[in-house]
Amino acid sequence: MLYLDHAATSPVRPEVLEAMRPYLTGVFGNPSSHHTAGEAAASALEDARARVARVLGMRTGDVVFTAGGTEANNLAVKGIVLAALASGRRHLVTAPIEHESILESADYLRRFHSVEVTMVPVDRDGRITADAVAAALRADTALVSIGQANNEIGTIQDTNAVAAVTRAAGVPLHLDAVQSAGWLPLGALGAEAVSIAGHKLGTPKGIGALAVRGRVPLEPLVHGGGQERGRRSGTENVAGAVALAVALEITERERESASARVGAATAEFISLVLGGVPEAALTGDPLQRLPGTASFIFVGISGEAVLLELERRGVISSSGSACAAGSDEPSHVLLACGLPAEMAQTSVRFSFGREPLPDDAPARLAAIVIESVRAARG
Numbered sequence: 001m002l003y004l005d006h007a008a009t010s011p012v013r014p015e016v017l018e019a020m021r022p023y024l025t026g027v028f029g030n031p032s033s034h035h036t037a038g039e040a041a042a043s044a045l046e047d048a049r050a051r052v053a054r055v056l057g058m059r060t061g062d063v064v065f066t067a068g069g070t071e072a073n074n075l076a077v078k079g080i081v082l083a084a085l086a087s088g089r090r091h092l093v094t095a096p097i098e099h100e101s102i103l104e105s106a107d108y109l110r111r112f113h114s115v116e117v118t119m120v121p122v123d124r125d126g127r128i129t130a131d132a133v134a135a136a137l138r139a140d141t142a143l144v145s146i147g148q149a150n151n152e153i154g155t156i157q158d159t160n161a162v163a164a165v166t167r168a169a170g171v172p173l174h175l176d177a178v179q180s181a182g183w184l185p186l187g188a189l190g191a192e193a194v195s196i197a198g199h200k201l202g203t204p205k206g207i208g209a210l211a212v213r214g215r216v217p218l219e220p221l222v223h224g225g226g227q228e229r230g231r232r233s234g235t236e237n238v239a240g241a242v243a244l245a246v247a248l249e250i251t252e253r254e255r256e257s258a259s260a261r262v263g264a265a266t267a268e269f270i271s272l273v274l275g276g277v278p279e280a281a282l283t284g285d286p287l288q289r290l291p292g293t294a295s296f297i298f299v300g301i302s303g304e305a306v307l308l309e310l311e312r313r314g315v316i317s318s319s320g321s322a323c324a325a326g327s328d329e330p331s332h333v334l335l336a337c338g339l340p341a342e343m344a345q346t347s348v349r350f351s352f353g354r355e356p357l358p359d360d361a362p363a364r365l366a367a368i369v370i371e372s373v374r375a376a377r378g
Contacts, residue, residue, distance in 0.1 A: 002365065004317045006200070007151055007179060007293060007351035013202035019246040020204075023239035031236055032227060041238045048238075051245035055252050056194055057187035058211040064228045065209050065241050069178035069197030070101040072210040075221055075232065076174040076193045077105035077145050081115055083217035084142035093136045093144040095120045095128050096336035097152075099176060102145055103332075120146075124338050125285040126153050130161035134169075141171045148189070149180040152333040152349060153284030154293030156184065163190030172216050178208075182251035182354070183259055183290050192216045198240065201247040207240030251354065258354040263291030265362050266352055270294050272366035277373050283334060283347065292352035297339070301376050303346045309372035310348075315365065317350045 023044055029037030031045045050060040066072045081092055094106055096119045109115035118136045120128055128146060137144075144166050149156045159175055166173040172192040177184075181196045193216065197208040212218055224233030251258075273296060274280055283295045298306055303319045310317055319331075330344035
């Protein structure tokens with residue numbers, strides 16, 4: 001089996017598993033407990049917090065550990081906007097291609113808190129412009145929330161330009177870096193809040209983080225014992241926090257070499273598929289895209305049929321976001337990019353991991369894709 005769905009989740013890295021082991025066995029105390037076992041766990045938790053903050057270019061106290069990227073995005077969007085309501089700011093800016101955790105948080109705020117939501121338009125490649133963000137801002141804008149890179153089509157946004165606009169307007173910027181962490185630089189994003197998830201980086205599922213600068217008010221969504229400096233109650237996942245810190249540091253060290261190597265292999269694969277399948281078209285920006293993501297539409301051919309044929313030949317891929325798997329609806333990302341529904345339903349996404357592949361892997365994989373498309377066409 002060749003697993004090409006790393007955008008959905010990645011295997012646990014051996015180094016991460018080893019780093020976690022002591023906190024699953026010997027150092028198992030509750031970090032809120034005031035005894036030796038609890039203090040050892042609390043020390044490990046705070047060390048992990050400092051290491052995550054360092055990679056993200058934030059202060060240690062800015063990092064809130066969560067159960068994953070979805071919770072981190074919910075806490076950022078709802079928490080920042082809800083905290084801003086008291087000052088009369090009830091306007092949110094986001095984009096129609098964002099992850100469901102951002103879009104549904106925006107819809108919740110609209111329905112239950114009368115927050116006005118402006119969707120910034122995107123072009124056919126899924127690009128957001130800083131000018132469009134600037135045009136959407138108002139005096140009562142509480143937050144701008146966008147993804148650093150799209151999880152389905154891989155398009156990378158010009159977040160530096162967006163950050164310059166929001167900073168000039170005095171509006172907090174939240175960046176969803178769940179998909180981009182490990183591929184793109186994170187240390188100087190210019191954002192007030194950044195979301196990441198461990199399982200995209202080689203940790204077990206169930207750990208993530210929101211880094212939010214201390215000057216930004218944040219309303220907690222989970223109440224209880226006041227953990228995480230009152231921003232997210234609940235006994236912390238110490239082993240998960242350690243795993244996230246280790247995985248983030250490893251991927252950051254490997255980022256440039258992995259991005260170059262995987263990017264070259266993905267570019268070769270894309271070229272071979274487009275050359276061998278007349279019905280294929282690449283979705284997303286052809287240049288400004290995540291190194292390991294290749295998303296295609298196969299015009300006139302069911303994407304689900306292609307996926308079945310690929311799996312019969314030992315290749316695991318997906319039709320887009322795992323969070324929308326099983327839905328009969330076409331991708332909201334592709335619809336927002338202007339594709340008709342019948343075309344959006346032909347999409348197939350391949351997402352490579354960071355591990356080295358044989359030199360002939362792009363050619364072999366492209367040949368399997370070409371064969372699978374022919375079989376799906378009947």
